[in-house]
Amino acid sequence: MSASHDIVIALKIELKAAGITYAELARQLGLAESSVKRIFSRADMPLSRIDDVLRVLNIDFAELAQRIADSQPLLHQLTLAQESAVVADRKLLLIAISCLSHWTFDQIVATYTFTVAECQLHMAALDRLGIIELRPMNRYRLRLAKTFRWLPDGPVMAFFRQHVTADYFNAGFDDEGELLMLVHGQIGTSLANSFVERLQRLGQDFAQQHLADQRLPADKKRAYTLVVGMRSWLFAAFEDLKRQP
Structure with missing residues (x-):
């Protein structure tokens, strides 16, 4: 339209x-x-x-x-076909993630080895997929809601599990502003959803701060990636030691 x-x-x-x-x-x-x-x-x-x-x-x-x-209706999730199209092209996936982080066109070109024409071509593909709405002067509007999530078992999360997870966790998490915390326990099932909602708000707070800090000069910012997860789970290494009912 x-x-x-x-x-x-x-x-x-x-x-x-x-x-x-x-x-x-x-x-x-x-x-x-x-x-x-x-x-x-x-x-x-x-x-x-x-x-x-x-x-x-x-x-x-x-x-x-x-x-x-x-x-304008905003998407909370993509379809399987949309995700498959994004993950099929590594460069397209990178630009999609950059757009999700609200990077400007100029920031993407300045940070990665895309030519202007190449970046325009990939952003046009994202526009056709309904992920962004292209506007004049290489500007765009993200068509994804603040609560957007990749499909839990979809192509993009499969890509991250295969190529990104090990790389992300292969660190000491001991640098400035870094933390790795593993908390295990048993809580009432009725409270689990409330914890999930609080974690979602934390992710939204992180995203909002990212937007607010776009005005800061480059030497006052640093790239961080927040990973939040919660699931009913037992360490696979200890599975054989669990007493069966």
Whole structure:
């Protein structure tokens, strides 16, 4: 769906919410009602006319744009086909992860060995997959919700288990701002979900701080990766020692 179509739909919603009919809008714009109906039916409106309608609604374009963004459905998970397409190309997966971290186009090109054209090509692929919405000047809007998760047993998590897990945990976790903690115990099953929710909020806090610190100079930031997990599990090395009921 085009951006102009989204704008016209949003204007229709705002007019209805304000109780302004096409007849009333036509009167305030100095147009015939038939002309107003024709403009909206085409779903293609020049910027000057959009400004006129916004003045009648007493809102500015930034407010309208925000309402359009807020109304767009965000994905909480990808389909198996979408994940398979992402993980099939290592470069595409890297750019997808960068977009999930809200990196700008310039940051991606400056950090990795992508040419501008190559990065544009991969971001266009992410747009077709519905993961981002490309915008002018190499900008984009992430179409994933804050609560987004890769499929637990999907292709991306399989890739991470095979290629990333051992590399991640093969460290002392003793540097500044690092921690590895393993806590084992038994708790009421009714409390397990509440712990999961608190861990999810921790992940969201980390993501929000990442966004807030984008304004910091490069020498004041450092890349960190937060891994959070909780499951009902017994060490495989001790499985044979467990007393069977």
